Amino acid sequence: MNHPRKRIEIVVEQVQAETVTELLERLGATGWTMLPVMAGRGRQGLRQGGVPGGVLDNVMIVAIVSAEVAIRVADARDELLDARPAIISISDCAVLRAEHF
């Protein structure tokens, strides 16, 4: 009843978000969800959302994809890193509807 998939979670600057979602779509992701980020800390120090202009704001992009697409995303690592994501993490999940992902 449950079908194994991969959950890709990417935190990236909002100005780079479309680059990431377009790449995910090109690699075969059938969908993604974008969540707002309030604040974060990473290699570039503390980052607060709500800066005027919002150019420093991050977003979190979540995509549920097949194992094949996840491998393509990992293989496209260099292109993905061009968008300077703060985080790219991949985990196992299952979906109830095989036909959707």
Place this chain on the structure above:
Amino acid sequence: MNHPRKRIEIVVEQVQAETVTELLERLGATGWTMLPVMAGRGRQGLRQGGVPGGVLDNVMIVAIVSAEVAIRVADARDELLDARPAIISISDCAVLRAEHF
């Protein structure tokens, strides 16, 4: 020290969110968290939040549940799909406090 649980992640229209959380509670989920969604792409194309009226806005609902509750949720698949979720994914996790979930 860590106790295995299931993490259910559902993306659904905000107007359907209460239907989903009530179903989760009825099936035994002791809690859930609802996150705002900025945008998403799925089978129905691109969806942007912030539409006047907000009726098209999606939310993400995260619930940490026992394996038994997760099976009940999967078994209630048809009822859950009545809320037309964009995504239902389930993954393994662990919690520090067994008594809470």
Place this chain on the structure above:
Amino acid sequence: MNHPRKRIEIVVEQVQAETVTELLERLGATGWTMLPVMAGRGRQGLRQGGVPGGVLDNVMIVAIVSAEVAIRVADARDELLDARPAIISISDCAVLRAEHF
């Protein structure tokens, strides 16, 4: 190419968020992401965001850490629970860049 890590997800009152992120950093987390929470239900009943003053608002903190740091976080359970988190869940994930976490 993929490197195993742990994904820690904590839902906590916004007024306690800095206590949690400082603890994560002290235990060796190199980064974290904070997401806004709209609403939630847990042991203390229903909680809606947007309360004037915002003192009851929750946030979700996500940190990708090494297995060693995750063990330290689990060992610091009592200190972490002082911040009264609604949820602490830990799951397996992989990252594309070993050097970042």
